[in-house]
Amino acid sequence: MARTTISEVAKAAGVSVSTVSRALRGLDKVNPSTRKRVEDAAEKLHFSFSKSASSLASGKTMRVGVLLADRISGWFNSHAFEGVYESLSVHGYDVIPYVIWGEDSLDNFFQTLPGNQNVDAVIVFSFDLDDAKKQVLKELTVPVVGLNTPSDDGYDATARIDDDAAMYAPVRLLHSLGHESLAYVEQPETSPFLSSSRIRSQGFVSAARELGYADDKIMTIPAIVYTGMRSQMDAYSGIAAQLVGSPSRPTGVCVENDKVAVALVRELVRVGVRVPEDMSVIGFDDDSRAPILDLTTVHQDPTELGRAAGNKALALMRGEQLADPYSVVPTSLVLRDTTGTAPANE
Amino acid sequence: MARTTISEVAKAAGVSVSTVSRALRGLDKVNPSTRKRVEDAAEKLHFSFSKSASSLASGKTMRVGVLLADRISGWFNSHAFEGVYESLSVHGYDVIPYVIWGEDSLDNFFQTLPGNQNVDAVIVFSFDLDDAKKQVLKELTVPVVGLNTPSDDGYDATARIDDDAAMYAPVRLLHSLGHESLAYVEQPETSPFLSSSRIRSQGFVSAARELGYADDKIMTIPAIVYTGMRSQMDAYSGIAAQLVGSPSRPTGVCVENDKVAVALVRELVRVGVRVPEDMSVIGFDDDSRAPILDLTTVHQDPTELGRAAGNKALALMRGEQLADPYSVVPTSLVLRDTTGTAPANE
DNA sequence: ATGAAAGCGCTAACAG
DNA sequence: CTGTTAGCGCTTTCAT
Numbered sequence: 258m259a260r261t262t263i264s265e266v267a268k269a270a271g272v273s274v275s276t277v278s279r280a281l282r283g284l285d286k287v288n289p290s291t292r293k294r295v296e297d298a299a300e301k302l303h304f305s306f307s308k309s310a311s312s313l314a315s316g317k318t319m320r321v322g323v324l325l326a327d328r329i330s331g332w333f334n335s336h337a338f339e340g341v342y343e344s345l346s347v348h349g350y351d352v353i354p355y356v357i358w359g360e361d362s363l364d365n366f367f368q369t370l371p372g373n374q375n376v377d378a379v380i381v382f383s384f385d386l387d388d389a390k391k392q393v394l395k396e397l398t399v400p401v402v403g404l405n406t407p408s409d410d411g412y413d414a415t416a417r418i419d420d421d422a423a424m425y426a427p428v429r430l431l432h433s434l435g436h437e438s439l440a441y442v443e444q445p446e447t448s449p450f451l452s453s454s455r456i457r458s459q460g461f462v463s464a465a466r467e468l469g470y471a472d473d474k475i476m477t478i479p480a481i482v483y484t485g486m487r488s489q490m491d492a493y494s495g496i497a498a499q500l501v502g503s504p505s506r507p508t509g510v511c512v513e514n515d516k517v518a519v520a521l522v523r524e525l526v527r528v529g530v531r532v533p534e535d536m537s538v539i540g541f542d543d544d545s546r547a548p549i550l551d552l553t554t555v556h557q558d559p560t561e562l563g564r565a566a567g568n569k570a571l572a573l574m575r576g577e578q579l580a581d582p583y584s585v586v587p588t589s590l591v592l593r594d595t596t597g598t599a600p601a602n603e
Numbered sequence: 604m605a606r607t608t609i610s611e612v613a614k615a616a617g618v619s620v621s622t623v624s625r626a627l628r629g630l631d632k633v634n635p636s637t638r639k640r641v642e643d644a645a646e647k648l649h650f651s652f653s654k655s656a657s658s659l660a661s662g663k664t665m666r667v668g669v670l671l672a673d674r675i676s677g678w679f680n681s682h683a684f685e686g687v688y689e690s691l692s693v694h695g696y697d698v699i700p701y702v703i704w705g706e707d708s709l710d711n712f713f714q715t716l717p718g719n720q721n722v723d724a725v726i727v728f729s730f731d732l733d734d735a736k737k738q739v740l741k742e743l744t745v746p747v748v749g750l751n752t753p754s755d756d757g758y759d760a761t762a763r764i765d766d767d768a769a770m771y772a773p774v775r776l777l778h779s780l781g782h783e784s785l786a787y788v789e790q791p792e793t794s795p796f797l798s799s800s801r802i803r804s805q806g807f808v809s810a811a812r813e814l815g816y817a818d819d820k821i822m823t824i825p826a827i828v829y830t831g832m833r834s835q836m837d838a839y840s841g842i843a844a845q846l847v848g849s850p851s852r853p854t855g856v857c858v859e860n861d862k863v864a865v866a867l868v869r870e871l872v873r874v875g876v877r878v879p880e881d882m883s884v885i886g887f888d889d890d891s892r893a894p895i896l897d898l899t900t901v902h903q904d905p906t907e908l909g910r911a912a913g914n915k916a917l918a919l920m921r922g923e924q925l926a927d928p929y930s931v932v933p934t935s936l937v938l939r940d941t942t943g944t945a946p947a948n949e
Numbered sequence: 950a951t952g953a954a955a956g957c958g959c960t961a962a963c964a965g
Numbered sequence: 966c967t968g969t970t971a972g973c974g975c976t977t978t979c980a981t
Contacts (some may be wrong), residue, residue: 305715310958312655313973330681339676369651654975
């Protein structure tokens, strides 16, 4: 299986290299019998195109880059990546992840990759980019599509959930169950440029206000940015303590994601708070953890988001005009067992 | 940020393209002051190499392909991929996933990608390849490293856990807890070419035999291959029924992975079987689900496996001779709350 | 230490 | 419908 080149195929088939190129790429204007001959020769020689050579000559790389923060193995990222892969791989594109670990690697990415024709499009996951970087994006010659980016600014297209609107359903549920004091818990530690935290938190607050909660009945436990905690578990017991010890005595709490919600529920139970009898908890994501604890949560479909982003990139690469470049994938509340009517007043 | 080429940099720096090439790649024999000038020019012009052009000229693609089955978002695959990425990306390699959905796409992969210089190495996850395909691998001109492949045959290097040996610890635990009848549960549905099922199951059986269990005290519930089930849940209730209804009355059960184990435990509890009082359950993986149910399980580290595979690929690409091409990453038993002493005889 | 020149394997006009 | 001719942007001898 040593490297076979197109010219060897040409020789074997008794035609010119350009004919081989045309035949194998399925272009028109090739005599069916010639094509057959070429295909046979190619097959026999185990020929396949060198992507590099094709890229160089054609200007299209058939590769799209996916920019994501922190880790590819997380629930959201891995599923969104999969969605992108699904939509693009069937069209012959390679999908290449670029994991950004910190401000440095972000800078580095912006410094290098986009400049030269190394990808035909880039898809950006959940980043909260500063203006300078948005500017760089705009200057890119390839399409840039955002996935759950905080705004559409700087992107040729985006696919996202409406984090803000998504928080209305859980808050409404809590309200209808009679909870008079609410709380929102952010993930203890997050990547610096991940965006959903803030927005979701804001959505929670505005939903609560809209439903008539006074500000002293709306508590927020923000992300801890510094890494002072001895362990993850300490963070959760700290949160549980804040929840229980708060003067506002929240009985209904929304959590930024299921990962944190599950850990929190376990911690609450450990310290004697019954869920949902004493406190209702609602997560976000509906990931694989949620059903295990029968966690009430906000369902979102990152794979679908990925597919949507991939399809937009595809259309853009083809030069098509998108009918709806900035689209929203809906979320839905999943009712399970961690929510119940508010406990009777003390 | 329009495409800047090396020759523009050369012009700007007042040198030849070859000097730019040398300077920017950090080769020796470049006057420090010249290098500085080139670097400045490159930076100002936002220059970066075209990977395609470099590949074509040098013969090295700086890309490695990862072949994986089914989906990239699963716990094992996403973490193993991440490990590969970690080890390779810092050396400038792009890591490209190729997801294989069925026999067809496997054939297709083998037909095309390897032939021409599209990657510098390929890493294969968990595949059970037939001889024909192993033969193709052997003929590949690039290094091929396996990750959790059932055998080392056909690979230049592999990194794996010892599925067989890994099953000894849980079986020994069950034995020491006094369980007199055991069972092994495979994942209800799996990809056709995934390998761990069979091996793990075999390891379970031989461990049990070695510890003195008679064959009628060793039950195995194999994967259901056909898709007759109305839903996933039906599969689990079927398994629970088999476990409870079996004449051998197993009280200690090992499950192929945590995903299935967690679902099974929930189903058992639902039908009134107490865990661990009536039945002990041990999973495999120690994924994010395991701690939620306090599942006793066999811990494995796919990220580490991925890093190991990536590093081997790296060494091989450099032409180094590997001291230990076929290495084993250890697993360990994690004791939690789904295992206990066998119930008193009826 | 630097430059000139010859490709790497393919695509893309342009002829015919 | 098919062949010829130029490159794509870079690396790599080979000179100097």
